[in-house]
Amino acid sequence: MIDDLELVTLDEAAQIVGKTTHNIRDYIQRGRINKYNKNGELILKASNGDLRVSLKELKIFLSLVEIGEEKHHHAGLHPELGFYNLPEHQRTKHVHRLHPYLGKFIPQLVEWFLQRYFMPDAIILDPFMGSGTTLVQGNEMGMHTIGIDISPFNCLIAKVKTDKYNCEKARTEILEVERRVKTFSQYLTHSPAVNLLLFPDEKMEGLQESLLSECQSDYLHSWFAPRTLLEMLYYRRLIPHYYYQDLLKIVLSRAVRSSRLIPHYDLATPKAPLPVGEQYWCRKHNRFCTPIDNCIEKIHAYSEDTARRITEFDGLRSDKTVTIIQGDSRSIQLNEHYPDVLGNRLIDGIFTSPPYVGQIDYHDQHIYAYELFGFPRQDESEIGPKKSGKSKLxxxxxxxxxxxxxxNILPFVKPDGTIFIVANDRFDLYPEIARLSGMFIQEEFHRAVTKRTEQGNDPYQETIFMLKKEHK
Ligand SMILES: C[S@@+](CC[C@H](N)C(=O)[O-])C[C@H]1O[C@@H](n2cnc3c(N)ncnc32)[C@H](O)[C@@H]1O
Structure with a gap:
């Protein structure tokens, strides 16, 4: 989309960023920013009056110059890796949007590299699997994939995305649970007299008390409206009666996340719950809104959507193995987890995006799911969590x-295997990481990240390091 690029003429660019037009021409000539035509297409030569630059790219470039990184890397932004024209529905296609996740990369980035550097049937490892983007994309491209993550909930998201389903059965189950919770929700909202007429035979008496007795979590009691809480607890109680329990947990978790007592514009990093029914000025909708007071709306929104997404991926996926390992990648014994089918083969390559220093607490971002399902938290084993900050230490x-x-993992990678690490390396740590791990950086690709689904729209720059194993 052209809007994403924020195309401007050279004069406009110069005026906005406080440089001269001559400066802007110079950046173009040195390959620091790209040339576009009015339609947002990359061009080598502009016809009269047609030349445009992207304000977003220009701002990223100037901010890099400011912190001295641009000199260090001696590289411009890779024109193909910005994915500026990729619409949102492509970046979040099929199972990639089964559950929100702060800090995931887009499947097209994975695809770009896997396609160029690996063959079908290769074994690809992601030791910081997150929500499983590498695994889904690799599987779609006919590759065996292995993912490791410390967070049990992230492993559940990745598992649900990559599981093989009888799609019709899964759909029936999802919609049946939705229907049952909807009936319960109607019961909660009708008056006793209406309920007597509508549910003469239903065993609803005492149900609310018994559901609440199953919830000891202060978090759940304070971040959800009373009706929301009852609906989600009822859904949770139904799950053990079905076959696709993990899938149902993900539908519920996604609905619960969107049903917290929080402003619509702050789903990713809410600070505190709002009082039930309190109006606030909504930056997303540009009007006064009230926080949601039920869960069924979101259950409805995500049920059919989930069934559709798994069916879509089912038509694209391969039958290659997908192995998900929950644990600490510093100490996991990979050989113990190898599926039989891979036998003695070594891993062909790694495609991964480690946490960045002090950016995200990966367990905390899904606290609602940990509280609802009681998964064991392993926060203390997260590398570089936000709560530890960005100090030198x-x-x-x-x-x-x-x-x-x-x-820990390189002994399982082929001697000539290729390792890709996607990082926002603003502290210039990866050259040292490579040295300490016995790798060398063969190439660096720089890409502008102008649009993120979960983290706001401030553009930043990301490096994809391509590394090889050092041979002694
Ligand atoms: C940037 S995210 C990866 C996102 C992923 N590329 C995606 O698209 O969903 C980094 C992941 O590293 C995981 N992680 C942090 N410390 C870890 C450790 N010691 N062992 C394994 N995984 C860890 C976090 O839980 C988080 O899911």
Missing amino acids: AQNKYVEGIAEVFR
């Missing part, structure tokens, strides 16, 4: 942690 710990991961 935190950076050193991070470097040691990431290097430990690679030292």
Whole structure:
């Protein structure tokens, strides 16, 4: 989409960023920013009056110059890796949108590299699997995939995305649970007199008390309206009666996330719950809104959607193995988890995006799911969590942690295997990480990240390091 690029003429660009037109021409000539025509297509030569630059790219470039990184890398932004024209529905296609996840990369980025550097049937490992983007994309391209993540909930998301389903049965189950919760929701909202007429035979008496007795979590009691809480607890109680329990957990979790007592514009990083029914100025909708007071609306929104998405992926997926391992990548014994089918084969390559220093608490972002399902949390084993900050000490710990991961897994990678690491390396830590892990950086690709689904729209730059194993 052209809007994403924020196309401007050279004069306009110069005026906005406080440079001269001559400066802007110079950046173009040195390949620091790209040339576009009015339609947002990359061009080599502009016809008269047609030349445009992207304000977003220009701002990223200038911010890099400011912090001195641009000089260090001696590289411009890779024109194909910005994916500016990719519509939202493509970036979040089929199972990639089964559950929100802060900090995931887009499947097209994975595809770009896997396609160029690996053959079908290759074995690809992601030691920081997150929500499983590498696994889904790799599987779609006929590759065996292995993913490791410390967070049990992230492993559940990845498992649900990559599981093989009888799609008709899965759909029937999802819609049946939705229907049952909807009936319960009607019961909650009608007056006793109406309920007597509508549910003469239903055993609803005492149900609410018994559901609430199953919920000891202060978090759940304070972040959800009373009706929302009852609906989600009822859904949770139904899950054990079905075959696709993990899938149902993900539908419920996604609905619960959107049903918290929080402003519509702050789903990713809410600070505190709002009082039930309190109006607030909504930056997303540009009007006064009230926080949602039920869960069934979102259950309805995500039920059919989930069934459609797994069916779509079912038509694209391959039958290659997908292995998901929950654990700490610094110490996991990979050989113990190898599926039989891979036998003694070594891993062909790695495609991964480690946590960045002090950016995200990966367990905390899904706290609602941990509280609802009681998954065991492993926060203390997260590398580079937000709560540890970005101090020099935190950076050193991070470097040691990431290097430990690679030292642990590289023995399972082919001697000439290729390792791709996607990182926002603003502290310039990866050269040292590579050295400590016994790898060398062969190439760096730089890409502008102008649009993110979960983290706001401030553009930043990301590096894809391509590394090889050092041979002693
Ligand atoms: C940037 S995210 C990966 C996102 C992923 N590329 C995606 O598209 O969903 C980094 C992941 O590393 C995981 N992680 C952090 N410390 C870890 C550790 N010690 N072992 C394994 N995984 C860890 C986090 O739980 C998080 O899911």
